[in-house]
Amino acid sequence: MRKKIVIGNWKMNLSLDSSQDLVFKIKSFLNDKTNADVAVCPPSIYLQAISTLIKGTKISLGAQNIHCKDEGAFTGEVSPKMLKDFETSMVIIGHSERREIFKETDELVNEKIKSALSHRLTPVFCVGENLETREQGKAEEWVKNQVINGLKGFSPEEIGKLIVAYEPIWAIGTGKVCGSDDANKVIQTIRAVIKELSSEEVASKIRILYGGSIKSSNFEEIIKFEDIDGGLVGGASLKADEFNKLIEIASNASTVAC
Ligand code: PGA
DSSP: OOOOOOOEEOEEEEEEEEHHHEEEEEEEOOTOOOOOOEEEEOGGGGGHHHHHHHHOOOSSESSOOOOOOSSSSOTTTOHHHHHHHTTTOOOEEEEEEHHHHHHHOHHHHHHHHHHHHTTTTTTEEOOOOOHHEEEEEEHHHHHHHHHHHHHTTOOHHHHTTOOOOOGGGGGGGTEEEEEEEEHHHHHHHHHHHHHHHHHHHHHSSEEEEEEESOOOHHHHHHHHSOOOOEEEEEEGGGGGGHHHHHHHHHHHHHHHHH
């Protein structure tokens, strides 16, 4: 049985004080009955502070991006090797904001996944279509190609180490959540592609999340589906009350599924 997971993507938000306060409130909310995995992805400059705060808790630490090389003349970049110094265990790769604003290609995403895996970081590999593609009825085809290109050259064992996040671009930060049936359909397609690229076993173990305007008011409807293993959450991960409600919803959904 796959355990549900809620990952907070803080993006370029919060201050050191407010991020520490947020983590403190998440920490206080978690208890032995929490039956969901939880991770936060702060801006890289806060990783060290947050890493200290979450030591010994159920909260995992993720980064929002990496460079694919270990070191070198890459001004402003952070390497996967550096992330390991702060017990970072996962990294978001291929987020649509990086693809659109920073022009990251499928090839670069593939390189970054390779690099993350070589440092034992769990890649949270993001895919998703824009509104035009969705309106043309080509969302599944688009996402399928992103998965195939992003995972080119990986063994089934390597693919099994990933988390995938389906984030329709038109639903990110817009308040427009993707219909849960539609999200489930694309996620099932992703699972089917992963099965083709690896094996039935890997496809049944890998966690595939939804992301895009998740809130406590719509999350239950989204993760009721067996194939949707949790959420990658932007805006709603910045408020402790709201994020804690999402954790509770995921925890209840994991318990029901068991
Ligand atoms: P959102 O962002 O929840 O604010 O829509 C999700 C994401 O970009 O990961």
